[in-house]
Structure formats: structure tokens, C-alpha cells
Amino acid sequence: MSPKFVGVELVSSLVGGLVLCAVTVPFILLRTWFGWPALAVAVVVTIVALALAPRRVRAIGYRLRADDLVFRRGIMFHRVVSVPYGRMQLIDINRGPVARALGLAELKFVTAAAATGVAIPGLVAADADALRDRLVELAESRRVGL
Template sequence: MVDGEWHGVSPKYLGVEIVSSIISGLVLSAIAVVFVVLGTWFGWPALGVAIVIGVVTLVLAPRRVRSIGYQLRSDDLVFKRGIMFHRVVSVPYGRMQLIDINRGPVARALGLAELKFVTAAASTGVSIPGLVDEEANALRDYLVGLAESRRVGL
């Protein structure tokens, strides 16, 4: 399974991002509407800003999804994400302590899962969202086996 190629997330993950963007935009807009109803001077500008933020996050959603990827190398897993703030994290197989699969309601409806990695370093916080359920399970099992074999040598 170690191939050195970059793997992207499922195109279905775009649905999760769109739903998340819509919900965030609606919550921001609802808060701004409360200020409009209360008659505050910044109510209408806040509503305008909330709408702009909602539209921008919707427009950027496909690009955000395409920016997420992972690579299995001989000694570590490399994870990347981000458009403006690009993040690349390398997680050595021997340092993986826990590999967890999470499924939110929208992701579960689309047959997707998120793989989370816990290491000794608290700041690592690596998670690969948008994996197809079968791929997430297979990758978790593979990485757990690698992590156990690499820890033995420490």
C-alpha cells in the first residue's frame, strides 16, 4: 500500500463542505438579522458581511476539497490541506498512538468518514476527512499494523 502517490478525498466530500458552508452562512445571517430587528446601527452592514462570507465560503468549497490529500511513504504519512494557509504534516508510523474513524450525519449519509490520528505531540491534530467508508477502514487497519510494527523497533 506504500506507493508515494498523493491521494485526494472523495468528490462526495464537497457535499459535506457545501452543507457546512450553508449552515454557517445561515447562522451568521440569523445573528445579523437579530441586530437588524433590534435596530442597531451595524445590523445591515453585519447582514451584508454575513452574506458575503457565506457566498465566498460556498465558492471556495470545491477548491478547499481539492486541496486535501495524503501520501503514504515508507516511514510516514504526509497530510496536506489548505488554500491560503497551506499545511503539510508528516506523521511517522511509529508515533501513531490512536487512529480513530469519525462519521458526522452528512458524511454518514454520503458514505464518508474522517480518519483522525493521535500522536504523542498534542499539536499534531491530523485528520483526513472525506474518505469513503471502506477506504477509511482499510487505511486504518493498514496504519494500525504499520504503527504496531514500527513501535516494536523503538
């Protein structure tokens, strides 16, 4: 993971927090009893999300092994997924506007199993291209034996 990915997570958390705060504004304007407390909760949730963003980024990782790719993520709820190279059907590179501005990309894998949805975010764009090419090569060589 690139250290720049923290910036992407911070922007994402900030935008989400601003939307959450904006949802409370009509309740404040209508002078409902829960308008201001809802805004306070939204602000606290935004601050917590911003504070946890660097830790969320550090919790993401992957490793290429002999027969599969292992991906992990999560702080409280850990998720570890092993994707065999021979089962990879599509490897896609996505670049959002903030990530593109920072030179980052996300690698997404599609397999026959719907629950395997793995995406490795925060890769440097050149590394994502090289990793995609390497994984396509590995996937093609493993599928030959099927």
C-alpha cells in the same frame, strides 16, 4: 478524497453562513444602524465560503510513504504534516451526519505530540476502514523496534 466530500463542505459552509446571518437578525429588529450592513457582510462571507468549498476540498491530500504518512491541506496557508508510523498511538474514524449520509468518514490520528493533530476527511467509509487497518499494522510493526 471522495468528490462527495464537496457536498459535506457545502452543507457545512451553508449552515455556518445561516448561523452568521441569524446573528444579525436581532440587530435588524432593534433597528440599529449596522443591522443591514452586518447582514450584507454575512451573506457575502457565506457566498465566498460556498464558492471556495470545492477548492478547499481539492487542497486536501495524503500519501503513505515508507516510514510515515504525509498530510497536506490549505489554500492560502498550506499545512504539511509528516506522521511517522511508529509515533501513531490511536487511529480513530469519525462519521458526521452529512458524511454518513454520503458514505464518507474522517480518519483522525493521535500521537504523543499535541500539535500533530491530523485528520483526513472525505474518505469513502470502506477505504477509511481499510486505511485504518493498514496504518495500525504499520504502526505496530514500527513500534516493535522502539
